[in-house]
Amino acid sequence: MHLPFTKGISHHIILPRSKKMATAESELAHLVPPPGYTAEYYAASLERGRIRQSKRAEESLRQHLAAIRGEEVPSSIDERDLRTLRCLVRGIRCHDDFAIKVARQDGAASFPAIIKRAINARAIMSNRVPPDMGKEEEEEVPYCFWHPDIPTEETLRELLARYPGSAAMRYKVGRACAAAGFTALFRELDILPDVAIAEEALDAADKGREIYEFIVAQPVRYAVMDDYNLVVRRDPVAGACLNGDTCVRSTLEKRQSIIDSVYGHEVSVLDRPLLDITEDWRVDVEGMRFEARTVDSKALELLYKPLPRDLPTVDKDILILTAAWSGNVDRYARLRRPTWPRMIDGEVQCVVRGIYHDTFFAKWVSEEKDMYPRFARCCNARFLMNDDISWATEDLKVEYLPQLIWYPHVASEETLRALARLKPSMVPWIARACIVADYQRLFEELDPVPDNDLRGEADRSGNDYYHAWLMRKAERIGFDWNAQLDRTGYSFPGGDDKDWMYTVLFQESGMCGIREGQMGRFGLPRPFYDADADVLTVDHVGFMMEGAADCIYSTMNSVLMYVTRANRAQGTRVTADHEGSHGGHGGRGGPGGRGGRGGRGR
Structure with missing residues (x-):
């Protein structure tokens, strides 16, 4: 099927479906029809349903592409x-004629506020101040009107005249001045030295240099514009520094495609960027996943150098992930984005790794009120490895009981014995720790019920005793080893759907195949050390075991190797504007990207 609206892109429309699903033909061959239906009729009915669904998906993609292009x-x-x-917002902001057409639609007055803001932003960027935009506090007033185009200085002055008492409008105009280099108008605004405006000016290079130097020269800078929540703070935060929390124009130029790069269908899950001042999720016809973009040279240097007071204009996601991964409290506390409960892709997994490897980081996380509650389970595991079980109180919630308690260290035999008395429900996990540490006596005392997780740990143990013990008891109690084969791969005894949190830890601990050849222990592709990478991307952190079709199967060791050899082997190949060889968006799946649980976008 060839579709004119996807010129230059793979045209085969395939509905997103689980990787575990077989082909349609094999599914139909094994269908059991409901009572009263013949197999042929039931199969034909299902096929008709699939065709209808395919046509709906095709029409949805066509309409979305037409909206982005400003055509329909x-x-x-x-x-x-x-x-x-x-x-639709993307199409409106990029095409003035289309914005006018949308504004004149029947029922435009009842359109969602986000559409009205986009229409007004496009009008301002086309040097028309909308007469019916309303008061500054109303929902129809856009936060950003300096991308993709910047209004003229005369238009900005007209905006100021329209809102003479609005401090918020003065800061927005100041931001546009920084992007365009309107220094004279900026100095007339009488606003506080805002770090967001300074970052915008820095991103504008020579055009914004004078405004940037003026702001950073002030003894006290302020955080006034909040690009995460799209507000201008009424109570600015004093003592702010440039910290990479501004959605500058160069960031807005990095788009994500709504088309799957492999199959050509519409991607099932789009990133919702944490920084989205244009309110369009940075969607476009062409683009790539944010994690597949190359880490620029400035960010690369900051991986191993002290952070300056003012960060350069970089995408700091790789800095956040490595700070969390290494358990660096100072760097992580400064760099992390203030968007709780949402985090960037891979952040949860890297925080878990940092907790397990650094007691002080774990202690800090345990006392942070705005942290992910499930981190308490990981903190308790780290404390247990230090032979501390003071957390095992009678009123402790079940979901806060640690599960992975044998890596990177194992508590003493006495500590595990005491924990088993306090928390009998943890016996399966304690028994697994006993196998790892070869606490044979305690293992016998616990007398655990056999399961596949214990058997897997016993198979990897250097002591054949545990495997033999489990086989004998399984035979004695009539345990069926095949009963658990349908369980999700990397899981714990009694584990839940939060196991994706441990992806990075699994990789380095050998629980995802690093010790076992090309295929992982659970049938997933083995992560590799990408020592020959020409560029470094966020994907190299290795928090996605499966998922996007263009995702790199890697581990953090790829990042470490790249950094240590970058100056010698990479030379000038590390460039700030290189976008890598990946294209489009391969959808989402796997533990690193389930519906935003690992966090989405920037």
């Missing part, structure tokens, strides 16, 4: 349809 208004504009809204 979607048939339905519903504030609950987030993807359609973002595609």
Whole structure:
């Protein structure tokens, strides 16, 4: 099927489906029809349903592409349809004629506020101040009107005249001045030295140099514009520094495609960037996953150098992940994005690794009120490895009981024995720790019920006793080893759907195949050390065991090797503007990207 609206892109429309699903033909061959249906009729009915679903997916993609290109208004504009809204916002902000067309649609007055903001932003960027935009506090007033285009200085002055008493509008105009280099107008605004405006000016290079130098020269800088929440603070934060928390124009130029790069269908899950001042999720016809973009040379240097007071204009995601991974409290506390409960992709997994390897980092995390509650389980595991079980109180929630308690260290035999008395429900995990540490006497005392996780640990043990013990007891109690084969791979005894948190830890501990050849212990591709990488991407951190089709199967060791040899082997190949060889978006899946649980976007 060849579709004119996807010129230059793979045209085969395939509905997103689980990797575990077989082909349609093999599925139909094994169907058991409901009572009253013949197998042929039931199979034909299912096939008709799939065809209808395929046609709906095809039409959805066509409408979204047409909206982005400013060619067609979607048939339905519903504030609950987030993807359609973002595609429409993108088209409006980029195409003035299209924005005017949308504004003149029947029922435009009842459009969601996000559409009205986009229409007004496009008008301002086209040097028209909308007469019906309303007061500054109203929802129709856009936060950003300096991308993709910047209004003229005269238009900005007209905006100021329209809102003479609005401090928020003065800061927004100041931001546009920084992007365009309107130094004279900026000095007339009488605003506080805002670090967001300084970062925008720094990103504008020579055009914004004078504004940037003026702001950073002030003895006290302030955080006034909040790009995460799209507000201008009424109570600015004094003593701020440039910290990479501004969505500058160069960031907005990095787009994500709505088209799957491999199959050509519409991607099932789009990143929702943490920084999204244009409110379009940075969607486009062409683009790539944010994690597949090359880490620029400035960020690369900051991986191993002290952080300056003012960060250069870099995407700091790789810095956040490595700070969390290494358990560096100072760096992580400064760099992490203030968007709880949302985190960037891989952050949860790297924080877990940092907790397990650094007691002081674990202690800090345990006392942070705005941290992910499930981190308490990991902190308790780290404390247990230090032979501390004071956390094992009677009222401790079940979900805070640690599970992975045998890596990177194992508590003493006496500590584990005491824990088994306090928390009998932890016996399966304690028994597994006993196998790792070869606490044979305690293992016998615990007398655990056999399961596949214990058997797997026994098979890896250098002591054949545990395997033999489990086989004997399984035979004695009639345990069926095949009963658990349908369980999700990398899981713990009694584990839950939060096991994806441990992906990075699994990789380095050998629980995902690093010790066992090309295929991982659970049938997943083995992570590798990408020692020959020409560029470094966030994907190299290795927090996604499976998922995006263009995702790199790697481990943090790839990052470490790249950094240590970069100056010698990479030379000038590390460039700030190189975007890598990946294209499009391969969707989401696996433990690092389930519906945002690992966090999405920037």
